[in-house]
Amino acid sequence: TIDPQAMFKLGFLEDVYKERPSKDVVTRFPPEPNGYLHIGHAKAIAVNFGFAKYHGGVCYLRYDDTNPEKEEERYFEAIQEIVQWLGFEPFKITYSSDNFQKLYDLAEELIKQGKAYVCSCSDTEIKDQRGGEKGAHERYRCAHADQSPEENLTKFRDMRDGKYKPREVFLRMKQDITDGNPQMWDLAAYRIKTDTPHHRTGWDWKIYPTYDFTHCLCDSFEGITHSLCTTEFILSRVSYEWLNKSLGVYEPMQREYGRLNLTGTVLSKRKILKLVEDGYVRGWDDPRLYTLIAIRRRGVPPGAILDFVNELGVTTSTTTIQIHRFEQTIRKYLEKTVPRLMLILDPVPLVIEDAEAVDVELPFSPKDPKMGSHTVRFTPTVYIDRSDFREVDSKDYYRLAPGKSVGLLNAPYPVKATSFTKDEATGKITEIRAVYDREGKKPKTFIQWVGTEGSKKAEVRIHNPLFKSEKPDDAEGGFLKDINPESEVIYPDAIIESGFDEVKRRAPWPEAAGESELGKGGPESIRFQGMRVAYFAVDSDSTDDKIVLNRIVSLKEDAGK
Ligand code: ATP
Ligand code: MG
Ligand code: MG
Incomplete structure (x- = not known):
């Protein structure tokens, strides 16, 4: 479960609260759909929902949907689902577009106050008004700034009524161009957009408010006490306060925290789209990506993501983290929460000539008896991993080889290999024969095995980093040139032991509130540690007849495949 106390390793946010100690904290998470x-958004979600939760307040999920060209229905649904999957319940789901009429009325109000004007200047002209290249000269205002409120009102209504073409005119706020902060240099408030219908208001509006006009006012309408955003908005704080103050509405307080960046991957939408369209990955939820739907599909539990965000804490500087640090947190989390099973990636049959079938008891966790145990059938033929056998023994080798003994986890006795058969054409071992080593000393190594009764075949997908370098964005020739050709390694013939059925039935195993409360964790909530191999989760490509598994993370850092 999410511990609001733990959520509050939120560092500087303590000071933010003290600036405005409020009995009824209200925050919002405001994604553009x-x-x-x-992964970066997970921090924004944790900060906004976590801050409210800690102070016994509430958090809105507000879709900042003021840009119809870029918004799509599927994103709305995916965003809400992922917020809930992370374990947070929005107090209310709202849309900036709910306020289009109210925002419009306030724009008229601003015009009447002489604090906004309709301008037809070009981008070049505006740039020059703002001081030109690198502030070469003094800032100045165009003649439109001197229009009367009546004239501006007429023109603004004409904008609304479709009497202008897109880009012909726009509404500008009349702020303070003498201020050193560019956010005060008469920013745009409304633009004409007539190409695409809005997903909620259809063709009702021909003009749409900008972020700078919309965000502070929507925060105000919702009674947001602490408006927490990322540091690229620091300069916007002044314009945010200016607009609310000018209109005399309730004033929320904007404060800024540092973004979370991950190296070794790309997060930009344009780049991920390219990877998807060109077939480098299986989709937006490909387990090698760091969208939250991808991280989820890979099997990372929501609690591990929250632990990660928490461990980093909240500061005002940008946090840039390497993927392996994220994986370290996931590993720590899984270690405590998921059951263990035996799985063989690359099976080869081992025939133990003097063995009989017996039931053996396997604990789901060696450390946590509460997880219980299950019975597996040890059979005279078992599968072991090809990599646990060597044709030629050597002194420093501690697994199976001719004449050498190895332990089989929880089996009655260690086994000693006697012979093997090999396919001459492929050079691959097809069978190993062995006998029990009843008298020998305790083997140095115990390997996993899977019996022939009740076991199941599976396709296992091992994911390695999608990129070769830490900074694919800076790679020579672009990020596509940096793709790791071995980012996905498939084992088509893996075998899992019979205990998988129980693990599946009991999933999700005790862990983050998100999933267990929803009680409908997807296939990815079936997770386990394949002993001596890695952590795995069931992939959404699985069917009734075929199990597909993703490697969530290796057991140790740098464990290669
Ligand atoms: P991107 O361009 O990466 O999608 P964005 O800022 O356009 O990011 P929004 O949809 O506007 O994304 O994000 C919603 C909220 O999440 C905003 O408050 C934004 O500041 C925050 N956010 C976005 N990226 C990060 C990040 N990397 N770390 C922390 N917060 C982030
Ligand atoms: Mg944005
Ligand atoms: Mg965005």
Whole structure:
């Protein structure tokens, strides 16, 4: 479960609260529904929902949907689902577009106050008004700034009524161009957009408010006490306060925290789209990506993501983290929460000539008896991993080889290999024969095995980093040139022991509130540790007849495949 106390390793947010100690904290998470959320957004979600939760307040999920060209229905649904999957319940789901009429009325109000004007200047002209290249000269205002409120009102209504073409005119706020902050240089408030219908208001509007006009006012309408955003909005704080103050509405407080970046991957929508369209990955939820739907599909539990965000804490500087640090947190989390099973990636049959079938008891966790145990059938023929056998023994080798003994986890006795058969054409071992080693000393190594009764075949997908370098964005020739050709390694003939059925039935195993409360964790909530191999989760490509598994993370850092 999510511990709000733990959520509050939120560092500087303590000071933010002290600036405005409020009995009824209200926050919001305000995504633009123009793409799938990524790992960075998990921080924004944790900060906004976590801050409210800690102070016994509430958090809205507000879709900042003021840009019809870029918004799609599927993103709305995916965003809500992922917020809930992370374990947070929005107090209310709102849309900036709910306020289009109210925002419009306030724009008229601003015009009447002489604090906004309709302008037809070109981008070049505007740039020059703002001081030109690198502030070469003094800033100045265009003649439109001197229009009377009546004239501006007429023109603004004409904008609304479709009497202008897109880009012909726009509404500008009349702020303070003498201020050193560019956010005060008469920013755009409304633009004409007539190409695409809005997903909620259809063709009702021909003009749409900008972020700078919309965000602070929507925060105000919702009674947001603490408006927490990322540091690229620091300069916007002044314009945010200016607009609310000018209109005399309730004033929320904007404060800024540092973004979370991950190296070794790309998060930009344009780049991920390219990877998807060109077939480098299986889709936006490919387990090698760092969208939240991809991380989820890979099997990372929501609690591990929250632990990760928490461990980093919240500061005002950007946090840039390497993937392996994220994986370290996932590993720590899985270690405590998921059951263990035996799985063989690359099976080869081992015939133990003097063995009989017996039932053996396997605990789901060696450390946590509460997880219980299950019975597996040890059979005279078992499968072991090809990599646990060597044709030629050597002194420093501690697994199976002719004349050498190895332990089989929880089996009655160690086994000693006697002979093997090999396919001459492929050079691959097809069978190993062995006998029990009843008298020998305790083997140095115990390997996993899977019996022939009740076991199941599976396709296992091992994911390695999608890119070769830490900074694919800076790679020579672009990020596509940096793709790791071995980012996905498939074992088509893996075998899992019979205990898989129980693991599946009991999933999700005790862990983050999100899933267990929803009680409908997808296939990815069936997770286990394949002993001596890695952590795995069931992939959504699985069917009734075929199990597909993803490697969530290796057991140890740098464990290669
Ligand atoms: P991107 O361009 O990566 O999608 P964005 O800022 O356009 O990011 P929004 O949909 O506007 O994404 O994001 C919603 C909220 O999440 C905003 O408050 C934004 O500041 C925050 N956010 C986005 N990316 C990060 C990040 N990497 N770390 C922390 N917060 C983030
Ligand atoms: Mg944005
Ligand atoms: Mg975005």
